[in-house]
Amino acid sequence: MMSAARLLARRLPSAANRANAAGQLRSMGHAQSFHINTPDNTPETYFDFTEENYQYVNKVLSKYPANYKQSAIIPLLDLAQRQHGGWLPVAAMDKVASIVEAAPSRVYEVASFYTMFNRTKVGKYFIQLCGTTPCMICGSEDIKKTIEKHLGIKNGETTKDGMFTLLEVECLGACANAPMVQLNDDYYECLTPKTMVELLEACKEGKPPAMGKWGSLPMNGQVSCEGPLGKTSLWEVPEPPKVNVERFKDGAVDPASVKAHMSY
Structure with missing residues (x-):
């Protein structure tokens, strides 16, 4: 069966017709709301996480119950973007969809909604x-x-x-x-x-x-957002709330048990 990304790419204009597409279609926000194939960004382009990043992938997935893997879409997209030099090719989105066992369209809609994700190449x-x-x-x-x-x-x-x-x-x-x-x-x-x-x-x-x-x-030498008179309040660092350190002594939390304790 043809993937959703490939179907989408077949229906939309190529990079050569970008100018015509821009004149005919409105986009909301600073980026196009659809994918346009370029030589370095097609559904067939290879992408996979590095071995080191797969350790982080597994750490992120461990935070959620097995049937809520889709909760990891945003952090995994962010990881993929950082690995790929600051932008997300469609192949990276497909890889995230495969990992969280979601339809690719579910990942595309997240990546195209949040402006923190760049679906076209940006500078260093x-x-x-x-x-x-x-x-x-x-x-x-x-x-x-x-x-x-x-x-x-x-x-x-x-x-x-x-x-x-x-x-x-x-x-x-x-x-x-x-x-x-x-x-x-x-x-x-x-x-x-x-x-x-x-x-x-x-x-x-x-x-x-x-x-x-x-x-x-x-860049004017001041600290944080203090005014022209300098610091005028909050002279002491507030004492943080006390946390029972024994709660996390094993270094991990079982998401399923959290769900049970919250009566979900």
């Missing part, structure tokens, strides 16, 4: 520039023009050397430190045209600035 450094209101009024347009001028690309394009991809996106939740970009997994905030160029040059050298204490890096 994927720059997502927030253009929503707080960032816009704080200068995101200047940041976009700086990136475009310095790299010689426009929004949605990748540099010829495959190093950078630029994409303007909606709110990334760092409004207090606008304007900002998400560079792969990391947030760089409080940007100016000068610090944006410094960030790009550091990436070219393979040495992006290290993250700050709170997992993001304001």
Whole structure:
């Protein structure tokens, strides 16, 4: 029986007809809602997890009862994307579908819904520039023009050397430190045209600035999202809730027993 991916590929335009397809079909969001075959992305393209990553696959699957393997779709897609250089070919989605014993269409709908998944190739450094209101009024347009001028690309394009991809996106939740970009997994905030160029040059050298204490890096020297007066509250680290360490002494939790305890 012909796979769902192959059927889909037969019905949709090839890369050669991409321009015509773009004129005739609307896509929602920043990516096409359908698959287009390219030389490095067809249902027949080979993909499999590495031996090391299969250890992580098994660890993820162990978190769920055997009849709830589909709960692992998102973390396994993320793993596949990281292994494949930051994007998901259709063959990787098919592999995840096989592992979780789901119809390929169930995996496709997840990958096409969440913007964290890239179904077309992106650069080594994927720059997502927030253009929503707080960032816009704080200068995101200047940041976009700086990136475009310095790299010689426009929004949605990748540099010829495959190093950078630029994409303007909606709110990334760092409004207090606008304007900002998400560079792969990391947030760089409080940007100016000068610090944006410094960030790009550091990436070219393979040495992006290290993250700050709170997992993001304001590029103006401040810490986290403290205001111009510096830290004014929360002087002491709150004491975390106490956890019975004996609960996890064996290093594993049986999902089936959790389900029973929750009366599912």
